[in-house]
Amino acid sequence: MQTITVMLDSVPGERSYPIHIGEDILCQPELFLERLPQKRVAIISNTVVAPLYMERLRSALGRHNVVSLPIILPDGEEHKNLQTLNLIYDALLAHRCERGTSIIALGGGVVGDLTGFAAATYLRGVPFFQVPTTLLAQVDSSVGGKTGINHPLGKNMIGAFYQPRAVIVDTVTLDTLPDRELRAGIAEIIKYGLIRDPAFLEWLEKNIAGLVARDAEIMVEAIRRSCVNKAEVVEADERESGGRALLNLGHTFGHAIENGMGYGVWLHGEAVAAGTILAAELSQRMHLINSIDVERIRNLYAQAGLPCVAPNLGTAEYVRLMGLDKKVEGGKIRFVLLERMGKAVVRSDVPSNMLAATLAECTGNA
Amino acid sequence: MQTITVMLDSVPGERSYPIHIGEDILCQPELFLERLPQKRVAIISNTVVAPLYMERLRSALGRHNVVSLPIILPDGEEHKNLQTLNLIYDALLAHRCERGTSIIALGGGVVGDLTGFAAATYLRGVPFFQVPTTLLAQVDSSVGGKTGINHPLGKNMIGAFYQPRAVIVDTVTLDTLPDRELRAGIAEIIKYGLIRDPAFLEWLEKNIAGLVARDAEIMVEAIRRSCVNKAEVVEADERESGGRALLNLGHTFGHAIENGMGYGVWLHGEAVAAGTILAAELSQRMHLINSIDVERIRNLYAQAGLPCVAPNLGTAEYVRLMGLDKKVEGGKIRFVLLERMGKAVVRSDVPSNMLAATLAECTGNA
Secondary structure, eight states: OEEEEEEOSSSOSTTEEEEEEETTGGGOTHHHHTTOSSSEEEEEEETTTIIIIIHHHHHHHHTTTOEEEEEEEOOSGGGOSHHHHHHHHHHHHHTTOOTTOEEEEEESHHHHHHHHHHHHHBTTOOOEEEEEOSHHIIIIITSSOEEEEEETTEEEEEEEEOOOSEEEEEGGGGGGSOHHHHHHHHHHHHHHHHHHOHHHHHHHHHHHHHHHTTOHHHHHHHHHHHHHHHHHHHHHOTTSSSGGGGGGTTHHHHHHHHHHHOBTTBOHHHHHHHHHHHHHHHHHHTTSSOHHHHHHHHHHHHHTTOOOSBOOOOHHHHHHHHTTOTTOBTTBOOEEEEEETTEEEEESOOOHHHHHHHHHHHBOOO | OEEEEEEOSSSOSTTEEEEEEETTGGGOTHHHHTTOSSSEEEEEEETTTIIIIIHHHHHHHHTTTOEEEEEEEOOSGGGOSHHHHHHHHHHHHHTTOOTTOEEEEEESHHHHHHHHHHHHHBTTOOOEEEEEOSHHIIIIITSSOEEEEEETTEEEEEEEEOOOSEEEEEGGGGGGSOHHHHHHHHHHHHHHHHHHOHHHHHHHHHHHHHHHTTOHHHHHHHHHHHHHHHHHHHHHOTTSSSGGGGGGTTHHHHHHHHHHHOTTSSOHHHHHHHHHHHHHHHHHHTTSSOHHHHHHHHHHHHHTTOOOSBOOOOHHHHHHHHTTOTTOBTTBOOEEEEEETTEEEEESOOOHHHHHHHHHHHBOOO
């Protein structure tokens, strides 16, 4: 087992927490125990993940006399909304969960985001743990405290910054993850290489085949390096007033793709892959990187089996959807672009005709 | 104008904020201006308050080129729920409010709590200002960062701790406040005297008639001393891990009354008044204060025109409703009791038969 510590204050304390990464660690409840104020937890999962891992986690906790309440949500991004959130509140209140009752998210990004937001807001905040079971959640969404839900007018528009007490990444859970979801997770892994870690980017180019083939050693190393990158970014800028925005490479386009196609049609990671290639194309037109760099990026995503061409939603529709982005400032869309391979930058000065040209030239046929 | 500073960090900084108290200060937009990141705000009010003060505030801001979006909610505690919250999100998103758009709550406690929670969660947090227009909001709910909504199973069950950037208390707004609501506010003013400020308690006993008669000088002094007390409590314990719980004197009973009677039937302050007298009766039975003290408390509330007898919901129903309280720990109800006049204490050791006797003897006829 490997452990990374996310230090949110300059001194270790309540606001620091561990990310444990290892095989079969779901069955090691001691990773939770010392951080539980009460021997009572609610475990929130969905109809796909619960049959696979809920009982394993509950019985491990039960051996230490921790009583657990299972709450099972419908599966899918389209359920990451106010109605599903309310199902969680209903269950927590019906069972009289208290301020000392911890809430554990057992599932992918949707479960983690919903659960984290419920934990942030139930009784104005209760202890929260992440047990991510998808690659995407393990390398990205479970670390850093972003929680929230979607709104018909945009993704993640409602939420809170709320840090977990611990993140437990059990790589065994990836055995049951469909290939398509595995690849979606790899999209976010590649992101860390592109925005801030050129050595990791090169390592990925060498090991992408092994990663896609689920080589255990390569997988753990990819998760570990992703979490280290994520932790460093979050430590430096917990609330996205600066550098944290760079994690959104490909996400402004990606969110427009997810929203425009209807939530759930494209997986988040797929939209980020196609969105990152659009961002790379835009970076080239802004004279930041060159066409060889763009090709290198496209190649890496292609080898990961991810979509390299964004859907043609029409330029006007893209601009409209991107205008809903949380990063918009004074009506200006702020783009995360690549200054060079392994270094991202936020730019608010993209000319609208350059954006239009990129969308016209680089999205799929209508 | 008087200004009290709430200092949430040991050094003044982003997390400190002023409470301005004065006459006609709604028209002094400079109190907002330096704290607005963008010259754009959304003002959230309700159908009762908006016709009285919305245009005054909007035109004052407009003179400084601040563009404002009015959002008008239905009036009443029964609307402090997820549906109304969603109306706010809808409006903010439809008008593309951004992370730099500030949100101003113009109204009483319901508007303030709803608006604060919307501000805490819209785009994971936007700047927030309180302009309380009821006495209760001015002396209590607008200060301290508690925000939230009700759930059918309990009051304020969903929410966040989220501090405003400034609180602007314009005493002119009390001119339009109905007497019943004014008295409800006085219930919370009396609370500060009872839990931590014996000198203020004596001052109130001398000045209660003037306060009820809306004497301007007495009113400002009562608001100022209440805000000072509230600020001190919140500074010492922002997230209610300790002393802040004392502010809930009468509230465990009070919330049960509000919930049991149906939200909106009893005003919050009315329920707190009757609830505080129950807490005083329980304190006497716990041998903390004596019957003369209880009489003194009852007298003060009576002079303020507040209900001194809680409704008879039945002992079992009270216990059930109080079991939903956020302060419940390990299934035990924690009561805020009076150790002596001017000093409250949290007790988890109230015998259930003593609670039952108090409820049987001190609530109204069935």
